[in-house]
Amino acid sequence: MPLIRNRYGKGRVRVMRLHRDGDRHEVSQLNVKAMVEGDFAPAYTHGDNSTSVSTDTIKNVVNVIARENTGLCTEEFCQVLATKYLDTYPQIASVALTVHETKWSRLSFDGKPHPHSFVLDSNGKPTVELSSVRGGVTTMSSGIDGFAFLKSTQSGWENYVKDAYTTIPPTADRLCATSMVASWKWSGKPLSYPATNRKVLDTVLEVFSMTYSKSVQDSLYRMGEAALATVPEISEISMACPNMHFIPMNLSAFGLDNNNDVFLPTDEPHGQIECTVGRG
Incomplete structure (x- = not known):
């Protein structure tokens, strides 16, 4: 054989x-x-x-x-x-x-x-x-594994498919957090790999933090677009973002409301959102 x-x-x-x-x-x-x-x-x-x-x-x-x-x-x-x-x-x-x-x-x-x-x-x-x-040829990519970041507002999940199996309620205001695995392919040599890697991360974090997120998918694509626009030495960027969920706790048994103030952190099971953004 x-x-x-x-x-x-x-x-x-x-x-x-x-x-x-x-x-x-x-x-x-x-x-x-x-x-x-x-x-x-x-x-x-x-x-x-x-x-x-x-x-x-x-x-x-x-x-x-x-x-x-x-x-x-x-x-x-x-x-x-x-x-x-x-x-x-x-x-x-x-x-x-x-x-x-x-x-x-x-x-x-x-x-x-x-x-x-x-x-x-x-x-x-x-x-x-x-x-x-x-x-x-030699091909090389840089990236980061398990890079966690969070914002406590300016994120939502609405207007999705709803059917007999849907239980999650829509929201225009939620915590959004992930532990990202990302990599970017080099098409040219930068003046400094460490400085350029920092620029990629700074760029995606700025987009994530400073703009409203209609979904993790929405944020990932715009983060990728911004990274490519900022760093000409990379040809594409791939991101995989498992959700870190924060579930509002039901405090009614104690006579208390919960106005998105207290949550149960969990990452199992988690949503797994992935995308690759490249140059046209």
């Missing part, structure tokens, strides 16, 4: 890079998944490992490139790492990297950033996905 496709690699390669620029330090904590494809079929079909690169070696290359490139942002680090695999092992035809970053935010005291002290920023993990084919 034919071997249709194969690939292998190393997952959960965790590495912390410390870059020293005088007294000022930068930290970058990454979780890397590196997968390779190429001339490895004999290991599957004939028990022949002669072309196989050990997954432990794949992990070691991550650490070596980390040591040699402490100051690169995650996107640039991924580009160097993929090139290293292709340059070192001719039997590798393509490399796929998926990297999640643990964010550490610099502490400030009396308005002055501290040179080497940080606090864990738990709102979302920045991500990078890169695919590089020998003799072909």
Whole structure:
């Protein structure tokens, strides 16, 4: 029987890079998944490992490139790492990297950033996905996973299909919150990947916060439109937004009303709203 496709690699390669620029330090904590494809079929079909690169070696290359490139942002680090695999092992035809970053935010005291002290920023993990084919194109996207945001008004859900199965009441004023997974594809190199990534997030948050939302769908599309208009170096943006629901509590048993003041937070089950917005 034919071997249709194969690939292998190393997952959960965790590495912390410390870059020293005088007294000022930068930290970058990454979780890397590196997968390779190429001339490895004999290991599957004939028990022949002669072309196989050990997954432990794949992990070691991550650490070596980390040591040699402490100051690169995650996107640039991924580009160097993929090139290293292709340059070192001719039997590798393509490399796929998926990297999640643990964010550490610099502490400030009396308005002055501290040179080497940080606090864990738990709102979302920045991500990078890169695919590089020998003799072909390299594609890369950046994004964020689990980025939570909320507004307490200026959101509604009305004029939807109502039938015998519908129980949710319409509203023109509700809490709207999500834990977003988003990614954007690069079509050009920005002056700074970190600064441009921040610009994408700042743009979508401004649209979400400053405009009335007829639905999560409505907000997502306009957020995507604004990101593309603001950042010419990206060709499309994909967003997946599971609702974080806040259900008004019934306080009538206590002789109290509830004028959208007290809620039960829940995210199971949740609405899952997704879209991709691209250039025409």
